[in-house]
Amino acid sequence: MKITGDMLIGAKSVRGRETTFYAVNPADGKKMEPAFGGGGEAEVREACELAWAAFDSYRETSLEARATFLETVAQKIMDLGDPLVERASAESGLPRARIEGERGRTVGQLRLFAGVVREGGWIEARIDPALPDRKPLPRPDQRQRHIPLGPVAVFGASNFPLAFSVAGGDTASALAAGCPVIVKAHSAHPGTSELVGRAVQAAVAECGLPEGVFSMVFGAGNSVGTALVSDWRIKAVGFTGSRRGGMALVSVAAARREPIPVYAEMSSINPVFLLPSALSSRAEALGKGYVASLNLGAGQFCTNPGIVLALDGPDLDRFLETAKAEVGNSAASTMLTPGIFAAYDEGVRKLSGNSKVRLLARGQACSGPNQCQTAVFETDAASFLSETDLQEEVFGASSLVIRCPDLETVRTVAEHLEGQLTATVQADESDLDAARMLLPVLERKAGRVLFNGWPTGVDVSHAMVHGGPFPSTADGRSTSVGTLAIRRFLRPVCYQDVPAGLLPEALKDGNPLKLWRRIGGEMGRD
Amino acid sequence: MKITGDMLIGAKSVRGRETTFYAVNPADGKKMEPAFGGGGEAEVREACELAWAAFDSYRETSLEARATFLETVAQKIMDLGDPLVERASAESGLPRARIEGERGRTVGQLRLFAGVVREGGWIEARIDPALPDRKPLPRPDQRQRHIPLGPVAVFGASNFPLAFSVAGGDTASALAAGCPVIVKAHSAHPGTSELVGRAVQAAVAECGLPEGVFSMVFGAGNSVGTALVSDWRIKAVGFTGSRRGGMALVSVAAARREPIPVYAEMSSINPVFLLPSALSSRAEALGKGYVASLNLGAGQFCTNPGIVLALDGPDLDRFLETAKAEVGNSAASTMLTPGIFAAYDEGVRKLSGNSKVRLLARGQACSGPNQCQTAVFETDAASFLSETDLQEEVFGASSLVIRCPDLETVRTVAEHLEGQLTATVQADESDLDAARMLLPVLERKAGRVLFNGWPTGVDVSHAMVHGGPFPSTADGRSTSVGTLAIRRFLRPVCYQDVPAGLLPEALKDGNPLKLWRRIGGEMGRD
Known part of the structure; x- marks a missing residue:
């Protein structure tokens, strides 16, 4: 065609x-034929x-x-x-x-x-x-x-x-x-x-x-x-x-x-919570999983893990060491458009220039135009709570790790977040009490709460929710x-004493469409 | 108490x-004790x-x-x-x-x-x-x-x-x-x-x-x-x-x-459509039913029949004769507040002063303050279509009958209406083709479509819809x-790989709450 x-x-x-406009191939920055009107x-x-x-x-x-x-x-x-x-x-x-x-x-x-x-x-x-x-x-x-x-x-x-x-x-x-x-x-x-x-x-x-x-x-x-x-x-x-x-x-x-x-x-920054026991038992695996999720599609996913929360300490250091190495090995990858690249570059530059934020690692150097060079930053909870800017989504592979002194602070930061598409918890068996404390907050903040995975996979299923409180969507x-x-895209209509011959098929006696219906409030397939 | x-x-x-304020008894206009803060x-x-x-x-x-x-x-x-x-x-x-x-x-x-x-x-x-x-x-x-x-x-x-x-x-x-x-x-x-x-x-x-x-x-x-x-x-x-x-x-x-x-x-004016055969066979009964519905609660119902559409002719004249007599016999009744009475009075005055509208009948004279004296007006379809004001709700017992030259005009007027809580059709067996032509319009305009009744009864049921497209509600x-x-007041949340011990009761294996649930898309009570 x-x-x-x-x-x-x-x-x-x-x-x-x-x-008149043209498509642009972001890999070489060149116009593609034909012209569009x-x-x-x-x-x-x-x-x-x-x-x-x-x-x-x-x-x-x-x-x-x-x-x-x-x-x-x-x-x-x-x-x-x-x-x-x-x-x-x-x-x-x-x-x-x-x-x-x-x-x-x-x-x-x-x-x-x-x-x-x-x-x-x-x-x-x-x-x-x-x-x-x-x-x-x-x-x-x-x-x-x-x-x-x-x-x-x-x-x-x-x-x-x-x-x-x-x-x-x-x-x-x-x-x-x-x-x-x-x-x-x-x-x-x-x-x-x-x-x-x-x-x-x-x-x-x-x-x-x-x-x-x-x-x-x-x-x-x-x-x-x-x-x-x-x-x-x-x-x-x-x-x-x-x-x-x-x-x-x-x-x-x-x-x-x-x-x-x-x-x-x-807009969503998709917080990831690394609970203490999980972090202790699998810091390296989590570090690898995190960077893989961050890099997916050059980070251009609505569910990209934009912030990570964990307790400060040697387990978090191990996680970050792995993440640093993984980021260092990440090849730069072409972003969708020059505009998206420019916004990403500007976002990363802004974070780099923030005195409360430290650059942890960047990916490999770019080999062409419009390339995303993965960036991971760190800060502490007090700084994050005091700087509203740090909640802004940087679209692309950029993420911020927040060192927290204790679980109560983790919860406080969670409460401080705007609405999200997802919230991810990494938890082992002995983290369940901490997870139980967090869960009510995460339910209120996000459309999807997931455990021991990464947010970037969005299954097309019956139970999926890809939505969430404002500003992740305009209608949570x-x-x-x-x-x-x-x-x-639907609204309810009530038909009162409408003659049988005019009723829509779905509402006719005898249930010709064999639908699940509520008759007098009782669900059934009459 | x-x-x-x-x-x-x-x-x-x-x-x-x-x-500090007081309740006012609208029947005598007097303040009631105690003072409210x-x-x-x-x-x-x-x-x-x-x-x-x-x-x-x-x-x-x-x-x-x-x-x-x-x-x-x-x-x-x-x-x-x-x-x-x-x-x-x-x-x-x-x-x-x-x-x-x-x-x-x-x-x-x-x-x-x-x-x-x-x-x-x-x-x-x-x-x-x-x-x-x-x-x-x-x-x-x-x-x-x-x-x-x-x-x-x-x-x-x-x-x-x-x-x-x-x-x-x-x-x-x-x-x-x-x-x-x-x-x-x-x-x-x-x-x-x-x-x-x-x-x-x-x-x-x-x-x-x-x-x-x-x-x-x-x-x-x-x-x-x-x-x-x-x-x-x-x-x-x-x-x-x-x-x-x-x-x-x-x-x-x-x-x-x-x-x-x-x-x-x-805001809703709840159109009532009198189809030809129904109007011919029961003009008097419809006239009585209409005024009874109009007068209910001094007309202070969201579903009050504010406009009536019918084909011009002798059957409509019979309907209006009955309606006039019924309105003439309607006792004035106390409205909810002096403010609501003032707005009603102003609305009726505005209609009375409109040169394209004719006052058909008013109810009995008032015997006290803040009383609603039922008012029925008439106009023709061309005037209604040209005057946006005539679509404004007059809260209280006031209604406007629109004489239409043919069914196509009835449909045109219906299409011209803003969103409504209800749309009512009076139809006999031989009106069903006309009703079938109208129904798609009414479904788009209203939250409830009812036949051969009056809109003022709103049943509290499973199938009721008391809502509708803007401006009848802000969220249709x-x-x-x-x-x-x-x-x-609800929103969906997805739980992905959440450990069994943290799952809400409603989502646990074994269905402890005995809910209707969709498992893999299939409705059932597992």
């Missing part, structure tokens, strides 16, 4: 006339009109039809073959194997949501049968289902050009919920975006769905992005990126005549990874 | 020193500190203990006996029978949530067992439950001094979720608030819970209310009242360092009535 540089508005290819308000409006026109029909597709559509998208992405892998790798600087793995994750996630759609639990059907003899008033027949919110704007993320981009988690969960999607493609991987966008577009056509189910636009965040989030037809927003970018969208959404929810996943009541993500 | 005029901060009675930031801070201190312990109470607590609150409210009914009736102008019914609803709702807590479905436990042999990477053990958000600020509503006030739906659902509650009592019924507040306070003590589980403050919205919503310990807000009041809280919540969700139920993804309301 040829990359044209066009936007996809429903079934059409549309050339953006407002701006960024659009403006007119194209956004057209995409929104098409999405709105598609909504009532798409949201009532059968569970089977919608599931098949998601599976078709997955297949069409696989059918793109090697050119997709090559283009994504060139645009992102990420190695081929990583892109192949991410492609597997992306299509796996679409197929998982197909299964979720078929099972239908997300509809959360409830029926309270009429009680005509109830006193003082009869009870009407009441039935509840969840319906999709409406067209969703999805902003592709730079760091997962497939899994959190055009057909990534936000798009998969919104389409699964029954919402048309308009993607604002990320300018860091426009070719990858177009290829995947064309796969979705082809799936829409093949499945006989209205063309407005999917569109994809190129353009600047503060023009095309703002126009998209401002359009009255858009009813929710999915975003993964910086805190500044996320909060800008939150402001636009709140200023609308009808404010809408923004699911922005923004939800997740952007895993099957619960479908709920972000 | 004596009414003292004090606030309840944890286990203490605290005299507010910032302001409004508090300030210091008392708000103290209540928040106590709530925060109580949170970690209260949220881990057993399901049985929490359910018993809710039932104890219900019993203590009943134990207040007649003095509660008398005070609430005097402070609100609502008749005794209505207050008794509302008390039944209030304690019934607390008991319903006790049952919900015991059943435990709201935890939404999910377990994805480890797959150590999965390729390319092993899957860790992942478990998910929902935990409460934190202390919740509840703003009592004026129009249900029991059911949407101190121990009303917001408080019941927040306590059920495991959130401590701080109520900002409504100044229209402070004596009722104190009585009920003391019942809750006594239940907290009797159940051996930390005192901070419940506090209640008096004071002005823009000082005490703002201080409450601004406090970092408050993690969500429940509100029922005006659009202006709700949006003010939304702004305060959004401006916090950590923004929090505001569940504000604000939820309900403030019915058991699904518990979800507003």
Whole structure:
């Protein structure tokens, strides 16, 4: 499939006339062909009109039809073959194997949501049968289902050009919920975006769905992005990126005549707690595991371990010795974009210049442009508590180890943290009392609490939560990874005494869809 | 129990020193004893500190203990006996029978949530067992439950001094979720608030819970209310009242360092659609039912039928003739407060002065102060579509009938409406095609769609939705009535490879709480 540089508005290819831009290969800093055209308000409006026109029909597709559509998208992405892998790798600087793995994750996630759609639990059907003899008033027949919110704007993320981009988690969960999607493609991987966008577009056509189910636009965040989030037809927003970018969208959404929810996943430093017994028994293994997690994807993961807390002492010194050696052996690796590299470089420079922070180790020297040279710093708890800046995320392989005098201080630092995507505890059997003391704090601070692992793996499962209290996300009541993500795009509707012939399938007597439903509050599959 | 005029901060009675105010009996406009003391930031801070201190312990109470607590609150409210009914009736102008019914609803709702807590479905436990042999990477053990958000600020509503006030739906659902509650009592019924507040306070003590589980403050919205919503310990807000009041809280919540969700139920005109065949076969019965619904509680219901849409013609004329007669026979009834009466009077005056609107009928003359004299107006679809003002809620018994030339125009007007709590359809068998055409619009616009009834009854059930798209609420993804309301105060947390000894009961192997859980995505009670 040829990359044209066009936007996809429903079934059409549309050339953006407002701006011209190119992808840049961060490994050599060079422009890649072809030129892409960024659009403006007119194209956004057209995409929104098409999405709105598609909504009532798409949201009532059968569970089977919608599931098949998601599976078709997955297949069409696989059918793109090697050119997709090559283009994504060139645009992102990420190695081929990583892109192949991410492609597997992306299509796996679409197929998982197909299964979720078929099972239908997300509809959360409830029926309270009429009680005509109830006193003082009869009870009407009441039935509840969840319906999709409406067209969703999805902003592709730079760091997962497939899994959190055009057909990534936000798009998969919104389409699964029954919402048309308009993607604002990320300018860091426009070719990858177009290829995947064309796969979705082809799936829409093949499945006989209205063309407005999917569109994809190129353009600047503060023009095309703002126009998209401002359009009255858009009813929710999915975003993964910086805190500044996320909060800008939150402001636009709140200023609308009808404010809408923004699911922005923004910023997290993912604390790791090394409890004393674990640190004593496996300081070296922990040091190795830590640096491996830190280096994954040049540190460009939302769940990158940005701070480590441990009791000061010889066990921590052993951990740091190993970490230093591992960092010293870490090859520099290309970052996603020159902009991300510049921000990383600036963040590391700021930490290096902070008198309360000491540089422990840096990775091997860079051999090309835009390379991340792993950095590990240390400080003490008192300094960390007094310097708000030290909580700021440095996106990339940079991490800060905090020496704490005692467990009570560890807890105090934990309480001092802002909301996080993850909190990790390294604990042996005899650390369980300390872990028990920490756990209530970590539950309040993070969306995922994990033991004896590293936070950088985010499984796409039913129990996953990739979300958390502000500022890790703009809405801590939800997740952007895993099957619960479908709920972000739904709202409940009650049908009272609605004639049988008008009831949606999910709420009909006899349970034709064989759903799990609550009848009079009792869960069952009637 | 004596009414003292004090606030309840944890286990203490605290005299507010910032302001002094009295309840006013709207039936005679006279002040009622005793004087109440409004508090300030210091008392708000103290209540928040106590709530925060109580949170970690209260949220881990057993399901049985929490359910018993809710039932104890219900019993203590009943134990207040007649003095509660008398005070609430005097402070609100609502008749005794209505207050008794509302008390039944209030304690019934607390008991319903006790049952919900015991059943435990709201935890939404999910377990994805480890797959150590999965390729390319092993899957860790992942478990998910929902935990409460934190202390919740509840703003009592004026129009249900029991059911949407101190121990009303917001408080019941927040306590059920495991959130401590701080109520900002409504100044229209402070004596009722104190009585009920003391019942809750006594239940907290009797159940051996930390005192901070419940506090209640008096004071002005823009000082005490703002201080409450601004406090970092408050993690969500429940509100029922005006659009202006709700949006003010939304702004305060959004401006916090950590923004929090505001569940504000604000404004709805609850369209009623009279379809042709129903109108033809039962114009008179519909006219009577309409005015009865309009007059309920002097029209001071969030679900009051504020607009009616029907095809112009002789059937509509018959409907209006009956409605006119019924309105003419409607006795004036006392409104909740002088302020609400003044706003109603102003709203009716504005409609009367609109040249595109015609006054059809008014109720009987007033016999005392602050009385609502039912008003029904008519206009045509073209005028309604051109005048945005006509969509504004007039709180009280005021309603506007819109003559439409055809069904397509009915649909156009429906599409033109803002978000609503309810949409009502009167339809006979031969109206079903017309109803089918309207239904997708109504689902998008409203939280509850009902047929052949009136919107003013809001059942407290499992399937109820009392919520809807903006501006009917600030967050259309939820309900403030019915058991699904518990979800507003919860968020998901994932536990990855957490040692068995640290897992919450709900997620343990062997399912000790006998919950419905999803294991590997499959619903069951293992």
